[in-house]
Amino acid sequence: MSSRSAEPVRVAAVDLGATSGRVMACRVGARTLHLEELHRFGNGAVPVQGSLYWDVLGIHREVLVGIREVARTGRLHGIGIDSWAVDYGLIDRDGRLVANPRSHRDSRTDGVPARVRKAVPDAELYGVTGLQQLPFNTIYQLVSELGTPALEAAERMLLLPDLLTYWLTGEVGAERTNASTTGLYDVRTGEWSQELAERTGLPLSLLPPVREPGAVVGPVVAEVAEYVGLHDVPVISVGSHDTASAVVGVPAGEESFAYISSGTWSLVGLELGSPVLTAEARKADFTNETGVDGTIRFLKNVMGLWVLSECLRTWADRRLRDVTLPALLAGAADSPALRSVVDINDPQLLAPGDMPARIQDLAREAGEPVPRTPVAITRTILDSLALAYRRNVRLAASLAGRDLDVVHVVGGGAQNALLCQLTADALELPVLAGPAEAAALGNGLVQARALRQLEGSADLPDLAAMRALIRRTHDVRRYEPTGGLDWDAAASRVG
Template identity: 40%
Template sequence: MKTHYFFAFDLGATSGRSILATVGGGKITLKELTRFPNKIISVHGKCYWDIYAIFEALKDGLKVVAAEKIKLDAIGIDTWGVDFVYLGEDGSLLNLPRSYRDPYTNGIPEELFKVLPRKDLYELTGIQIMNFNSLFQLYAAKLENSPALEKAHDILFIPDALSYMLTGGKVCEYTIASTSQLLNPKTRRIEPELLDILGLNSNVFRPIIMPGETIGFLTEDIARECGVHKAPVIAVGGHDTASAVAAVPADGENFAYLSSGTWSLMGIEVKEPILTQDSYEMNFTNEGGVDGSIRFLKNIAGMWLLEQCRKEWGGTGVHYSYNEIVELSDSVAGFQSFVDPDDASFANPVSMVVAIAAFCEKTGQNVPKTHAEFVRCIFDSLAFKYRYVLECLQKMAPFNIEKLHIIGGGSQNKLLNQLTANSINMQVVAGPAEATAIGNVMMQSKGIGMFDSLQEMRLMVRNSIDLDTFYPQDVHLWDSEYNKFLNIIQKK
């Protein structure tokens, strides 16, 4: 079997990396080539991404490939969602893209709801309301009388903009467009009613293309500068979570997934969007997935609480490795106190330790005193919150959920994986940790004809990595404590 080489560019909101993937013999292997910081630039109170620096980092990765004398079969790019660039009529970038962390969208959803009620917007898009969604960024730009918006001939989301800079091809990839709150999940097209509200021409967004389609080939100039041949750039799951979910090593369809990291995303794959009163009230979202699927999911504050505690403890000179954190949690009894990880008080507190203690005191619980007790409180609370969201999912899912796949960096936390299995009373399968990069590469492979289906891709993922399986333990105890958790989060 021929060996194929793929270049995956995986760009996050704080850092990015380029990865070389080798696919052959029924397996995939990854090698990180470069890693770089991705910093927000603040100018006169406005926050931007330096897309030119990102583009240089992308080319640096290609230059490493050239130095290793490897001929690439394809290139794919995934990034975070919602952010975008404006292009002028001549194809030039009109300015640096604004960052979703820019406060210019504060209060903007409420302004837009005066024109289009919140419930009507959800019915049109199926996307949970978050003030940084592309729709609200564009409405904020309109209210600012943005000259870039006024002169925009094209609007490209970040992965599509980087592909354009490599190839000259302008596209609007399905999964990244779905994060914008501009896409109608039923038609899989940008919703004309929303463009009318924004005062935008219907052609400002290119027609939707699906993951696996070819965007174009490296331009002569880029190929020459980087020392590589004119490889095709394939549209992958441009939204990093879409790429991650593509790598879920499932052997059937009746599963839920948990993409676990700083933030956790729990959901299911469905063929049609779920737009019900329950999904609206529970604030679930319908985002695009590979093979035209819908990722019906909910965001959960994942390891954010723990990371902020670790940062705070580190400031006092106490540093814990990942293994030491797990040992800390396992060293104390569970179920001493619980928090709701998604409570507003944990969004960005001055002190996470103080915020957790205040929540416990407010709800009449034991207040954690030692670092070990804080860690165990977070782990128990996450395991129960995962159960809560999974039960909400099951109420709306068109099938019986039989197992939970945990992917991403959090899949390596064996203790939390076991606690989650105990909590949900369901089999948990953990891995791969590198789900986003693997999913990126799998869609490139499909794009050049190596695979015919998502099932074939997932079979290769299962054959390429070691998976850990966790089975429920102490179910009756966890059921009893879960009722306490529900009572506590309802008190807040």
């Protein structure tokens, strides 16, 4: 073991979201865990001729800028990337990008799940993948491309963090936690499903070798090394699905816990040792995704703060005065509770657009009082999210046979005090909120462990030890349920 293994390491944790990306310097030691944001950039799908694309070359450029800044401000020992799931780029036999990746919110998968269902019935698909059958899962995106020049020219499909890792290292692969979100991964065997590929008409050769979270992919290629100003910096395959990294970053102790990764999407679930593949889990549309260290993330994708973000964008476009997030949250806290609630998972809320009008339409269709002002619409969204959290945390616990002591909320939603209090009230359980940067912390911790292993250390921290370090170094806010509201009656109004 070299002397460095006993010293803190400093890594670049690249954390990409569907609306923004950040590059963080993460310093990890035996008693040290510190994040510093050194580069932030805007992100978002770009509409072109009726389709939604990711500006993936622009994302790559910003990632390089951020890594260079981490290297400029101190020693850099490693690089890891996490991002949202399901979206991908296709590369040809020469390793070149075939076309700009499409956004999962693009309409090209309309009707595709029904086509796939004819080849692979839902029960059979779930029995292999254990995956929530969302209309934008990778399997449906790929099937929508069958017969197109892009897919015909493709040699490999690379999920977005794997594509960016490929551009950094020249190495092709599919990190396991993200591969498990595609609908083509066999959660029972931990390998790509040849049967599903054949039955849907997709070439199995399109799917790259699976690699583990914590694997050292390789050093940066020459052009990256020259740009960054450093050579021989390893790129490490972290839990590249941001939720996998965020669950590593849950500061759980020995309590039985549920987690809510609350951001653009909300991912609500449990950490288990094996998948739940029952008919009841399938009917409830729960997903079994692989986590770090062989864990299973048994969870449900719930519409998240995307809805409120889209409302803010719409109100900004209309140049409404004094419509800021702090003002809306302050006003919502003083508004009547549970006056209007809607199904926050309604498909009408998936695509970009006039979100305030859609919330009003859903309320009208459900026979609820129609929220008329930005503050009232904000309160409707937060109450409805808390109801969705209540329903799905309880359902996850029931399906997995778990009793719960506490709910951990991580991600951006951990900073929303009103939403956290509503969640505690709705679930009648304590909520521990924070850290907001759980994904970046999980990213950095997995990198630090991989670097120690690379140097030959036999003393490698497990998930419990990594979470204990987060508890020692980061503040978590506790919300106790207050009672006084009839959440059962509100839940019956949503259906």
